[in-house]
Amino acid sequence: MTSTTTAAPERALTNRDLQSMYWRSTTLLGSFNFERMQAMGFCFTLMPAIKKVYKGDKAAQAAALERHLEFYNTHPWVSSVVFGITAAMEEQRAKGEPIGDDTITNVKIGLMGPLAGVGDPIFWGTARPVLAALGASLALDGSIVGPLLFFLGINVLRVATRWYGLKLGYERGTAMVTEVGGGQLKKITQMAAVMGLFVMGALVSKWTTINFPAVVASVEDRDTGVVADTTLQMILDQLLPGLAALGLTFLCMWLLNKKVNALWIILGMFVVGILGAWTGLLG
Incomplete structure (x- = not known):
């Protein structure tokens, strides 16, 4: 009789290795920069x-370290899943x-957006304000329990999310990549990439605001005498809301494809923004 049970994949990393990764992950934002964000x-x-x-292959170690110095940025707590x-x-x-370099990079990039979309509202938008409000309400009555509730509550949540996220990511990731022959990894990579692009596209529309206040036409109401101005921004919004933000995104993508340093792009946007506000072109 042939058994159909699949043996659990042998794992090279021990709990001690994962603990070392966990403690190191607490310094994720220790060298944050505007070019590669959390890459270091x-x-x-x-x-x-x-x-x-x-172990013992210095060339492979160097190549892997270089591979993971590429741009990376997501919510620091749920990032443990990506580490695993x-x-x-x-x-x-x-x-x-x-498993090629592109596969590893695409999985990382594909998971960044969705995990940020989960971590930010849950931890920054819900857990932290709720615990702070509860702690503050108790502290107003002179109770030491208030600040302790916030400090202990938020840190228990942080430690649990980081540790169990790392273990879950490693255990599920090991099982996932051992099935690469069946095409599962390719499907997951594609799904993660699509979801990441979807989330990043939504964030562009939500967080990027560009306003052109230049008046194109003015019309006076004969009855009330009120002058209604039509600005360039109003015309662009009629064509497609967020058109300027979308254009800026495509411009940055084009510049990055041309190997223009991200810091120069950021500095360029600062200069254009300041000059645009000074001249009145941007508002």
Whole structure:
């Protein structure tokens, strides 16, 4: 009789390795910069896993470290899930699985947007304000329980999310990449990429505001004498709301594809914004 039970994949990383990654992950924002955001923190967190799975292969270790210095940015707590999945992918790659650089990078990029969309509203938008409100209400009555409730509550939530997210990401990631032959990893990569692009597109519309206050036409109401101005921004909004923000996004994408440094793009937007406000072109 042939058994159909699939054996659990052998894992190279121990709890001690995961604990080392966990403590390193607390420094994720320690070297935050506007060019690659959390990239250095991500690379620093993955070091124990990379040294373990590529033990003795200095060239492979160097290539992996360089691979994880690429742009990365998401909610720092739920980022532990990405650490675990990435470590699992690096482990299976070291074992000979056909996992390329692009696959690892695409999974990371694809997960950034959705996880930020989950972490920000849950932790920053709900848990922190609720715990702060409860703590403040108790503190107003002179109770020491108020600040303790906020401090302990938010840190228990942080530690649990980071640790169990890391373990879940590694365990599920190991099982996921061992099934690469069945095409599951490719499907998940595509789904993550689509979701990430969808979320980033929504964020562009929500958080990017460009206003052109220049008056194109003025019409006076003969009965009331009120003058109604038609601005360039009103015309653009009639064509497509958020058209300027979308155009700016495509311009930045084009410049990045031309290998223009992200810092120069950011500085350029600062200069254009200041000059635009000074001349009245932007408002």
